Amino acid sequence: MRARLAQAAALLALAGAALLLTGFLGVPRAGREVDVPLTVEKFAFSPPRVSVEAGDRLTFRIRSLDITHGFAVEGTGVNATILPGREVRVTVPAGQPGKIRYRCSVICGPLHPFMVGEIVVEPNRWPLWGGGLVAVVGFLASAGVARPAGRRDLLRWRPLARLLARRPFQFALIAPNLLVFTLIVLAGLVGTATGALNVSTIFVWLAWWGLLVLVLIPLGGRIWCAMCPIPAPGEWLARGAIVARRERGWGLGRPWPKPLRNLWPAFGGLLVLVLFGLVVTTRPLVTASLLLGLAAVALVTHLVFERRVFCRYLCPVGGLLGVYALVAPIELRARDLEVCRACREKPCFRGGAGYPCPTFQFPGGGLERNTYCLLCTECLKACPRDNVALSVRPFGVDLRVSRGTRADEAWIALLLLGTALAHSVIKLGPWGWIKSWANLDGGVEFLLYAGLFLGAVLGVLPGLHLVTAWLSRLAARAPSARLGRLFVAYAYALIPLSLAAWMAFTLAVVAPNLSYIPRVLSDPLGWGWDLFGTRETTWTWVPLGLLPWAQLGLLVAGLWGSVRAARQIVTDALGESGAGRRGLLPVAGFLALLAWAFLALYLG
Ligand code: SF4
Ligand code: SF4
Structure with missing residues (x-):
């Protein structure tokens, strides 16, 4: 029975992957000329997000409202300097559907590395088809047979x-x-x-x-x-x-x-x-x-x-x-x-x-x-x-926690997952206002930000996790299972997905900013030295077009690890029989939803 289920899931996964690929092929080409007036000031672009159709050509008319900024479009080689008071025109072809980030390329202050905006090229099928793949992988992992762990x-x-x-x-x-x-x-x-x-x-x-x-x-x-x-x-x-x-x-x-x-x-x-x-x-x-x-x-x-x-x-x-x-x-x-x-x-x-x-x-x-x-x-x-x-x-x-769980470890796991989500919004998102709130630019704004941040990572996410544990107990028809215990035990299943999300986030922060390393090696104190002649490096080694695929791969692998861990943890908590299988459903669903949320945030 389980082998058949695994075969069916494998077929579904293949079909999902094929659909994902076809989603990127056969895209209609619009071919419009799109005019985008864009203003720049520390540390945000306005508008922060522009939506166009694949095949369009965007002409940005860019003005700086304060100091000198840059305008570089990831993966295209487009890079312009924007002096205050002077309009600069930059043309960007919107080729493949998906998300292209533009960022400031002239160091303009503390939040410069996170000063980004987004071009969403429609039909952007990453969230939909990637979400389909996530659902299939979640199902496959929950149906798979556990193998004994070998060691060397x-x-x-x-x-x-x-x-x-x-x-x-x-x-x-x-x-x-x-x-x-x-x-x-x-x-x-x-x-x-x-x-x-x-x-x-x-x-x-x-x-x-x-x-x-x-x-x-x-x-x-x-x-x-x-x-x-x-x-x-x-x-x-x-x-x-x-x-x-x-x-x-x-x-x-x-x-x-x-x-x-x-x-x-x-x-x-x-x-x-x-x-x-x-x-x-x-x-x-x-x-x-x-x-x-x-x-x-x-x-x-x-x-x-x-x-x-x-x-x-x-x-x-x-x-x-x-x-x-x-x-x-x-x-x-x-x-x-x-x-x-x-x-x-x-x-x-x-x-x-x-x-x-x-x-x-x-x-x-x-x-x-x-x-x-x-x-x-x-x-x-x-x-x-x-x-x-x-x-x-x-x-x-x-991650199999049958021999002891700890509330302190479980809360660190939840905090890490919530922080991966929150920092992805703050540092990778195009919303300048939240960056400025988090940057301590104003006391009241920072207090608001702290309330939002703490409410999300210590309230909303653990609350959803608690509801998942409750639904799992309900589905398993196991009212005697202690909810607090399930809450702690199930938190261990979040760890692979949370690590994968941190990796996907870190990749998106590190890859476009690698050129800063040779720069600061040549001028470590920012005093204008050029010890190795690399102070002006702007070249990025990483092919940024591969970044979405790497992020998708990481999230899918993390989801796989999390659902596999959840299978063992739920079985240990609720039993091997039908109760365990039923109890796994809400947990696997919650994990797939989290993976999709990261995917939508990175690629949607
Ligand atoms: S931390 Fe303890 S158990 Fe681990 S390597 Fe060191 S001595 Fe060994
Ligand atoms: S108890 Fe510790 S020191 Fe003794 S054999 Fe085992 S590992 Fe070695």
């Missing part, structure tokens, strides 16, 4: 095992990052206040964030934590050593207060960070202060408390990484728990040749989830029986 232990390759067991290796990872961190903080403190011209904002929020979200998290989970420079000075002081293993250092080693042994402090930090996200990511001084503040808190907590409580409980980025690490295709675990049972000293937890686990994890006790493992390899160094494995595994294995 990378440490069977002895050169890698030997490298990771060497104490200087981690120092070699951290040291260059600490140097870059120091330079970035200095640049933020003394360099230009314009974010797009300062190496601190460009390196942190374009280069590092892009690398983190697009590569490190999806492939390595918390691997960044193994090389993060922020806790390093405090950890070295607390240990009394940089590389070597010492029994006593200078830290007081006090226990962390019991009421704070959870991720709520990290949740609070993350909430503040995303609320002020636009200010933090566009102001070098704020970026530098944030980094310094995190380093100071890490230093103090290392000197006062035991192990790495900063990374375990406090770091907002650690909270984000911990939740997304559940999806990552890599894990560190004990190879054989029988061997661990015979191991009396348990040095992976208590310390031995390596330091005790800095986040109180215990591989020998059956560590099952990635959330708090920093991949620091101390347990690998400590284990005298060569019983620690670093394995490659299928994506999303840890």
Whole structure:
């Protein structure tokens, strides 16, 4: 029965993909000349959105109402400078249906990288046909058969095992990052206040964030934590050593207060960070202060408390990484728990040749989830029986939460999903007013924005999630299932889609702005230097025409992972029988709706 269902779903998926393609072919060509008067001022175009038919030719008549701006149309090579008081005419052919973004190409202030407008070329079939594909993929994933998860232990390759067991290796990872961190903080403190011209904002929020979200998290989970420079000075002081293993250092080693042994402090930090996200990511001084503040808190907590409580409980980025690490295709675990049972000293937890686990994890006790493992390899160094494995595994294995769910992790998952949606609206959307509200341009406006933001990410989205859990219980006819439990458990199913949405969002921010990296390398402080002759780079390496396809692919893959996770979670909560299948329907529907909302926002 299930195999037939899967075959039918596969056929439907093929039909959906074919329809999607035919939707882009056979488009009637209008061929009109369209005149568009456009005004530009910090940091918005008016009108922000123009709708035309495929085959039209648009002539923009552009005027700047304040300072000099640019007008560049993504993927076309069109780029003009708009001086105040002078009208500039630019012609843009509307070729393929879909969305084309135009953006300012002359650095004009803090929000310059997010100053965008949109040409929607009709018939834009992305939302409709992409939505069809999303529905089919959601159905296919809910009908598919779960396969047992295979693993491959990378440490069977002895050169890698030997490298990771060497104490200087981690120092070699951290040291260059600490140097870059120091330079970035200095640049933020003394360099230009314009974010797009300062190496601190460009390196942190374009280069590092892009690398983190697009590569490190999806492939390595918390691997960044193994090389993060922020806790390093405090950890070295607390240990009394940089590389070597010492029994006593200078830290007081006090226990962390019991009421704070959870991720709520990290949740609070993350909430503040995303609320002020636009200010933090566009102001070098704020970026530098944030980094310094995190380093100071890490230093103090290392000197006062035991192990790495900063990374375990406090770091907002650690909270984000911990939740997304559940999806990552890599894990560190004990190879054989029988061997661990015979191991009396348990040095992976208590310390031995390596330091005790800095986040109180215990591989020998059956560590099952990635959330708090920093991949620091101390347990690998400590284990005298060569019983620690670093394995490659299928994506999303840890999302099955039958062995324990946590409300703090669930709320971080919801916050991350809501923030992906909200930041996509603020940073990628053409609405200048919301950018200006989020930019702290006025006190009342910012309060309004804060109310909207918090209401959406802490009220509306969790409310919809709660309704989904309630509908799932109703459909399963399982009134005894506790709603609060379902709310928390189902939040884990959101994680793959939320990560995919962050990747699609980050791709759309990073790809068109890559040219800022060679620019700030040549002139890191925005003082007019040109060290490598790349200060005027405007060339973008990425073929932006492929961006919608990449975003669609990411969202579809994320939806697939989420619905597959939901199948297991709902089955664990409501049972394997018809009740589980019925209970899955509202959850899969909600996930498909979320995927479609992102799709409509990016491509509609
Ligand atoms: S030190 Fe090694 S063998 Fe002992 S409990 Fe830890 S992982 Fe198992
Ligand atoms: S489980 Fe091992 S690798 Fe993970 S944080 Fe603890 S000591 Fe480091």
